[in-house]
Amino acid sequence: MDALDVQADAALEAMADTGSAAEGATSPTGVAVSSPSLSKTPHNPSNSSPSDSSSEIKQIPVLQTGYPKEIAEKEVEEKFLCGYCKNILREPMQSECGHRFCNCCRQKMLQLPQPFTCQACVEEDLEAESCVLSLEGMFEDKAAIREMKKIKVKCINPGCTWTGLFHDYITKHEKTCDKKMLACSLCGSVMSQNRLANHQSKHCPKRLITCQYCQQQMLQEQEEKHRMTCPLVPVKCDRCSTSVPRNELKNHQERDCIHRDVICPVPDCHKKMPKEQFSSHLNESPKMVQKHLLYLFDRIAQLEQELTNVKMQPPPETRQSEQGVAASAEGGGARSQQDGADGSQGAVGGAESAAVPESQASATLKLHEDLMSVLHGEILRCIRQVEVLMAGRARETTAVRDLSGKVENLQRLLGTVDMRLNEIQPGRLPISTAEVGTLVECADGIATWCIPQFSQVRREAVNSPNVYRDSPPFTTGSMGYKMKIRIFADGDGSAKGKAMSVYLHLLPGPCDDLLPWPFQADVHFVLIDQKDFKNHKSGSIRSPITEQSCRQPSATSAQPGFGLEALVTLLEMGSELSRYNLKDVLYLRVLVDLKQSKLPARLKTLDPRLNSTGFRQADGATYRK
Template identity: 30%
Template structure:
């Protein structure tokens, strides 16, 4: 059953040259080639990163055990303290022939050389620091300078700096972007000059004739005025005649007006006379020469003016030649500087690659040292807590938190540190269910005894046959709770261990939970509990004892 593939999960299956390979090399979570293989207590293998993510979400059953239909509570639960690096498998994988999975790379070798190659492969896929798109490392520089949508470019029209992706939007507002006039079809007119072109330069713009109110194209306006000069003159004469008639009519009406209305009529007459004078001036102009619109036709230039303009052009040409020579020198200096900078950049890049390789090597060495330090810390902690006289005083801090977690099912039991009957004796521990187990679940705290696999089991007598006593210590020193039992020699719990620990056996009804909550007792003080476990070592057998199994019934004793 394939699980989610994490960024640090397994390698692609295409890594192996031979595609027919043992499925034990696949991670049981991501179904890819194992990266840093880890073996669980149930025997299944996972990538280190894959199993770390699963465990970080709380205790879970092994998914492969579920798929196989073989789920054992003791073995199938994935716990950090029951995961081990599978170095044997790692050595077996180290000699398998592999290929580079990066597109375009032709490297082949053995598995133990792959990590070193992968850290230096120029075809590995990396994200572009500008746009985030993934490309091969060998093409990254070309991508950043040629195809990256976030690269900075200059607008070739106005010179403004913007990104490649935003250039199309910039073109819609660029003041120097070349446009085509829809009227005259003239091309390459800068956007900021289009309004001026339409108002004063475009030959196809419409102009209104002041005489006949016709809309005429600018290129035809002069011809229209010349061709219609006679009609325009007739129009003016008619207008003048109409004005004269109106003036005469007004004179006739003046005699019939009262004194209050005379001033108003005199004002209107003055306006009429002014209009007549304007019309007379227009008629004189039409009579002396054809009308022309300023700017539509140019007069021939005088020869002196042409010589002056030629001189000005020569001066400008000399100035531009001097500027171009200076710019040419500056460009040559810039090219030399760029070549020097490029060489230095290549040298710096080689140094950076070398430093990165050294960092990877150092990080790998540090990781190995951290693993060894953690293993030594766990071993030292176990040795500090171990006792060798068959007596364990187990301190359990944060009990209420552990009980709440047990009620929620994560985890539902707690193991004590290991203790021994002697230096070369039996190895044992206690196991407590804060919320009970079996018939005591939800009503009692359960306490069990566990035989563990020890270094000297081959020298000891089996089955284990010693009396075991549990005591919950009242920290007020008034009422300790005790329970003891003689082991059943026929039970598999007391035979020589074949795994790390045997099945637990003990007292499922050790103490009611309501007694733990009773403030009149001192079983829990400052959220801490103490449990004492005593194994009778006064008569340890040397050979196997074939006596009748002892009575397994237990009796609770309360010392008052």
């Protein structure tokens, strides 16, 4: 192990012991790591074992170094590489010996045992004293910063095709690239930046959610366990299959379930049965009916007698007062007259205290009457509101019925209009919602399609269902074939995500019955070089006359197309972006060569001067025989 590795290991142990955080750091491959949970756990080498090596790696903070050399399109000069991490300089600093280092590497070296030697000086066989680095004497290397701005670089994030200058990469693209790999701050899962927000809001097992029943907050991974114990989660009664909250299930099974078991209260019966069979149990026989009715009458009489006894008994406070009066009366004969007077006053006080509960009962009764009056008024108000709502609902139902009738009438009218349009234009097709751009040139089998805002078309092809776009329809001549161009900005079939695909689709035209079928021609696709008009991307194909795509199209079914799966690769589009995609506009030209087809001969047969036997041609004029 060389001195550089020993120093790096020492830096790792020093940062692990001090508990330095790794949140927001960037790995040498450009992957940003944000894991607060890891930084809180200190690394203890004495407790580790070979089987725990994977967990140890997760706990060591990821140190920031220079930019990876893979971002450069060409080999980077040695002077732009850090003398410590050997990567492209990040915030270049120059030492007194003339070598350059990253500012972040300088911070690491300050934490290592001093003095620190410059490895570049050691490789140059300089004296030991000259190899010692003065870390405090390093200064910002503005010359290197200016020179590095012009280095051509590319993004190495998976799926990103960005290219540009080093200055634009470090100031803009490195931070905003949607393909940048980031770690979820909640669960630590690594994914691209454009997926991180959706992951944290919908899929992360560590995100906070709220129980829809008890409104308790918890981690998403604890939801299933919580549902097993939540008191408000609906559960089904195993007897009647009714859903009730878990904390009310026992009460439901004992009091409300229609299938619960009941015991007949008649002393001579005590038969146990489901509740729904109790009514039939009472009507089993006339003797059984008589027996249960007699028991019911006796029970009602008993309850009435108990109620009468309760009403006749004075309240507990009154009984206590009467007992106090009796005790004072018994002691009056043994006491003096003054004591007797006091006893009589006590008796009067007892009578007053006996009257207190009666007044309290009256006040309670009055309060209940007031409450009943208020409740009665509220019930009447609710009834009036319900009546108003019912009347409004009736009016809305009538309005909806009228509008539904109008919609049906409009649909019938639209159907009639469509039928009339089909009678006028039998070959009419609906306008495609995928059409984009305009035809800037269309004549004699040559059409030039202008596609504006191509970057938006490409984004929709990658991220939305609109994977293709169509050109406006055009014809190869006054009596030619009708067709359109279809482009897949992100590729089609085996070229998906690799190249741009173009196809030609035949459409129903007004002269299809006069044209030869299957369609036969040589088709040439040309992606125009807008910069110097020299490096056009072109591809050719001969129409596959044996396939469905070259047969006469039908107005009732979609016609497949034919063309090139890979006209130009996406890598070429990325490296030559300003050549073919100038100002976010593409020009695609299609040339349909009908020389090898039977169309010229078919068009000649339409001339009556060549077919009719009643005419002759001489001296450039036509005469009747």
